[in-house]
Amino acid sequence: MARPPSAPESGAERDFAELLAGVVSVDQVSAESHFFHDLGADSLVMARFCARVRKRADLPTVSMKDVYQYPTVRSLAKALAGAAPTPPEPQSPAVRVPSDEPTGHATGAPATPASTGQYLLCGTLQLLLFLGFSFLAALAAVRGYGWIASGAGVLDAYVRSVLVCSAAFVGLCALPVLAKWVLIGRFTPRSIPVWSLGYLRFWTVKVLIRTSPARLFTGSPVYVLYLRSLGAKVGRGAVVLSKHLPVCTDLLTIGDRTVIRKDSYFSCYRAHGGRIETGRVSLGSDVLVSEQTVLDIDTSMGDRAQLGHASSLHRGQAVPEGEHRHGSPAQHTDVDYGAPGHPGCTTIRRAVYGTLQVAVLLAVYLPLTIGGSTLLVTAVPRLNELLNPGRWAVSGWSFLRDALAGSSLLFFGALLAGLLVVTTVPRLFNRFVEPGRVYPLYGFHHSAQRAIALLTNRRFFTSLFGDSSAIVHYLRRLGYDLCRVEQTGSNFGTEVKHENPYLSSVGTGTMVADGLSIVNADFSSTAFRLSRAAIGPRNFLGNRIVYPSRSRTGDNCLIATKAMVPVEGPLRENVGLLGSPSFEIPRTVERDNRFNHLASGEELHRRLAAKNKHNAVTAVLYLLARWIHVCVSTVVVMGAAALHDSPGALAIVAASFLVLVFTVVFFVLVERAGRAFRPLERLYCSIYEPSFWRHERYWKMSSVHYIQMLDGTPFKSVVWRLLGVRIGKRVFDDGCSFPDRTLVSIGDDCTLNAGTVVQCHSQEDGTFKSDYSTVGAGCTLGVGAFVHYGVTMGDGAVLAPDSFLMKGEEVPDHAWWGGNPAHPVPDRCAGLSDRQNA
Numbered sequence: 001m002a003r004p005p006s007a008p009e010s011g012a013e014r015d016f017a018e019l020l021a022g023v024v025s026v027d028q029v030s031a032e033s034h035f036f037h038d039l040g041a042d043s044l045v046m047a048r049f050c051a052r053v054r055k056r057a058d059l060p061t062v063s064m065k066d067v068y069q070y071p072t073v074r075s076l077a078k079a080l081a082g083a084a085p086t087p088p089e090p091q092s093p094a095v096r097v098p099s100d101e102p103t104g105h106a107t108g109a110p111a112t113p114a115s116t117g118q119y120l121l122c123g124t125l126q127l128l129l130f131l132g133f134s135f136l137a138a139l140a141a142v143r144g145y146g147w148i149a150s151g152a153g154v155l156d157a158y159v160r161s162v163l164v165c166s167a168a169f170v171g172l173c174a175l176p177v178l179a180k181w182v183l184i185g186r187f188t189p190r191s192i193p194v195w196s197l198g199y200l201r202f203w204t205v206k207v208l209i210r211t212s213p214a215r216l217f218t219g220s221p222v223y224v225l226y227l228r229s230l231g232a233k234v235g236r237g238a239v240v241l242s243k244h245l246p247v248c249t250d251l252l253t254i255g256d257r258t259v260i261r262k263d264s265y266f267s268c269y270r271a272h273g274g275r276i277e278t279g280r281v282s283l284g285s286d287v288l289v290s291e292q293t294v295l296d297i298d299t300s301m302g303d304r305a306q307l308g309h310a311s312s313l314h315r316g317q318a319v320p321e322g323e324h325r326h327g328s329p330a331q332h333t334d335v336d337y338g339a340p341g342h343p344g345c346t347t348i349r350r351a352v353y354g355t356l357q358v359a360v361l362l363a364v365y366l367p368l369t370i371g372g373s374t375l376l377v378t379a380v381p382r383l384n385e386l387l388n389p390g391r392w393a394v395s396g397w398s399f400l401r402d403a404l405a406g407s408s409l410l411f412f413g414a415l416l417a418g419l420l421v422v423t424t425v426p427r428l429f430n431r432f433v434e435p436g437r438v439y440p441l442y443g444f445h446h447s448a449q450r451a452i453a454l455l456t457n458r459r460f461f462t463s464l465f466g467d468s469s470a471i472v473h474y475l476r477r478l479g480y481d482l483c484r485v486e487q488t489g490s491n492f493g494t495e496v497k498h499e500n501p502y503l504s505s506v507g508t509g510t511m512v513a514d515g516l517s518i519v520n521a522d523f524s525s526t527a528f529r530l531s532r533a534a535i536g537p538r539n540f541l542g543n544r545i546v547y548p549s550r551s552r553t554g555d556n557c558l559i560a561t562k563a564m565v566p567v568e569g570p571l572r573e574n575v576g577l578l579g580s581p582s583f584e585i586p587r588t589v590e591r592d593n594r595f596n597h598l599a600s601g602e603e604l605h606r607r608l609a610a611k612n613k614h615n616a617v618t619a620v621l622y623l624l625a626r627w628i629h630v631c632v633s634t635v636v637v638m639g640a641a642a643l644h645d646s647p648g649a650l651a652i653v654a655a656s657f658l659v660l661v662f663t664v665v666f667f668v669l670v671e672r673a674g675r676a677f678r679p680l681e682r683l684y685c686s687i688y689e690p691s692f693w694r695h696e697r698y699w700k701m702s703s704v705h706y707i708q709m710l711d712g713t714p715f716k717s718v719v720w721r722l723l724g725v726r727i728g729k730r731v732f733d734d735g736c737s738f739p740d741r742t743l744v745s746i747g748d749d750c751t752l753n754a755g756t757v758v759q760c761h762s763q764e765d766g767t768f769k770s771d772y773s774t775v776g777a778g779c780t781l782g783v784g785a786f787v788h789y790g791v792t793m794g795d796g797a798v799l800a801p802d803s804f805l806m807k808g809e810e811v812p813d814h815a816w817w818g819g820n821p822a823h824p825v826p827d828r829c830a831g832l833s834d835r836q837n838a
Contacts, residue, residue: 047808063823255285312802342527353442466494507537674701747777
């Protein structure tokens with residue numbers, strides 16, 4: 001029996017009801033009708049309602065969090081009574097933190113856009129620097145190779161390989177340090193216009209630091225020593241597990257025994273409004289920074305402070321001594337995210353471990369790889385003839401045949417060998433670690449765990465098998481406990497990672513989108529402990545989810561994109577979770593149940609079989625494209641060697657540049673072919689419909705890893721245009737990602753920070769949706785920000801770091817939004833300019 005309508009009582013109720021009726025296309029809305037259960041609305045519909053409310057100056061601002069927490073007109077009006085027309089206040093009291101910015105530049109004020117001439121000049125100089133560095137590296141490689149090849153016997157070649165590798169390692173680690181002191185000196189809080197000569201110096205140092213071989217030692221005492229050599233003030237016993245190397249290291253302070261876990265950003269700089277802004281990040285002693293966090297500039301944490309996973313400190317936030325924070329932006333919590341210590345992790349243990357790491361790299365891995373390759377070429381006549389000039393014409397059939405045969409053997413041999421290694425060797429290491437036991441860092445057990453994580457997190461294989469039925473079998477072979485699988489053909493996406501697959505469980509009927517990171521290892525400054533991480537049955541996990549072993553989620557949960565999985569409180573079941581910190585929302589809405597009839601019975605079997613065939617063809621095409629790329633690259637490199645008396649430096653540079661150009665052109669063509677040379681279309685369909693399968697093929701055929709080397713250069717925008725992104729002039733892209741390229745529009749002079757994503761699609765259970773997203777001219781997307789589909793950002797708008805701009809949101813011109821989910825904040829207070837306490 002239908003509920004009788006309840007007439008609005010107050011003026012705000014009447015206004016809200018009128019606006020909502022227009023959005024959901026009904027004559028009238030009861031003040032007691034539930035937005036989702038009674039009216040059948042979803043987050044996209046309610047985002048439009050929020051946008052209409054914001055256009056009314058006489059009504060209080062309504063955020064998506066308000067809508068979920070007060071899901072009727074009456075409760076919403078009552079909760080927001082008295083709020084209009086004042087903007088929402090920060091969640092915690094503001095405390096001013098002294099600013100070190102030079103006077104004369106207003107914090108957060110956008111820079112005057114660079115001219116096209118400056119833009120082109122900067123790009124030209126960046127290209128020349130790249131070619132110059134490539135020439136010097138090639139020259140050193142040629143001379144080192146020649147010296148190794150002239151050795152008398154295996155032992156002599158090995159000794160020479162060790163010396164060459166050691167010199168190269170020291171040189172590549174020392175070069176960023178030298179370049180920093182020569183080009184920059186000491187980093188100080190400052191503002192640098194992008195595309196200027198000052199920015200060129202900054203970019204040069206940034207690239208050298210982040211391509212240093214020191215990244216191989218993430219989590220090691222060697223990594224800490226390298227940060228100190230760059231000017232960072234790092235205390236004794238500190239542990240840094242994040243591979244995102246800081247750039248402005250003079251502005252970084254890390255106290256004794258502080259732990260920074262993986263996937264955290266603490267770069268001490270950010271891009272905003274056409275400028276690079278540098279600022280301090282100060283962490284006291286015994287601090288914990290958890291997984292997938294963002295520390296903006298001018299932030300600090302006192303001694304024994306903690307920041308939870310999937311959280312962030314916005315500019316000016318300071319966590320007091322001993323306090324715990326989580327969320328984006330961070331707010332108070334009583335949760336203890338710490339891990340137990342171990343008295344056996346001494347200074348001597350750290351020193352010995354770091355020394356052995358370097359020794360093994362320089363005395364085993366690198367010499368065997370380089371020296372072994374040299375001996376192979378010298379000892380095998382066929383290979384020697386292939387590289388010997390004059391014996392074979394480069395254009396001849398014999399040369400091409402041998403080059404193709406060698407590259408094919410390399411590609412498919414590495415594929416099969418890799419599969420064999422990742423499914424067998426880690427099982428041997430896993431015998432030496434036990435869940436629940438506390439082990440000291442920098443010992444045999446720690447090395448075994450590092451080897452397991454390294455070998456089982458191979459991106460190539462998850463890309464190959466993901467978004468298909470094959471991913472289930474691959475993860476099982478890795479060691480996942482997948483219970484009784486209900487095959488959907490899309491159980492997992494192409495990005496799944498973990499710390500130990502043998503302690504990762506996923507329940508029956510659960511589906512996972514891209515970007516899942518299972519955290520089943522807890523680290524302190526002296527020890528680590530493994531624990532089982534179990535995802536319950538009938539769950540759906542959105543994008544960019546960090547799933548800790550202490551999770552308090554059970555059966556039938558929906559964990560929305562970038563939501564913080566709770567580790568305290570009651571067990572959540574039959575609900576959805578959104579935001580950071582997360583709050584409950586409906587598990588599903590009526591609109592997402594439209595295709596349920598396709599997910600059961602005979603219809604499911606028929607469509608799943610068709611999907612599996614389509615995905616199998618996609619996997620073959622994926623391998624074929626990568627094989628062709630390897631073959632052509634091999635022919636180019638061998639041809640460059642054969643056309644000269646010796647494989648000189650210029651030949652290597654020319655071959656490397658040709659391979660880079662070929663890579664860009666080839667994968668542009670592959671990606672365009674993946675969408676049949678047509679732009680992507682808006683979709684609202686089941687995952688069992690061919691339109692979704694074609695979208696999956698488009699994702700898999702795309703390859704954007706090579707684009708990362710173009711971060712911070714004008715060339716990245718060129719490649720985005722070739723891939724179909726409608727991108728404006730002079731856009732600064734420091735590491736943004738567009739999974740659905742042709743659905744994205746970026747305006748002139750935008751500033752896109754590292755780790756940002758503009759994703760124009762969403763999957764919830766068996767329903768897939770995609771739509772256009774537009775980012776206006778002069779917008780700034782903060783570090784780690786995520787923009788969903790159907791979004792419009794007006795000119796000059798700002799999205800704070802680590803924020804999640806939900807589907808359907810409309811951000812007005814020059815507005816400041818922040819948070820997860822993002823909502824309007826007072827001007828210059830999105831954690832992007834004003835200083836506020838955490």
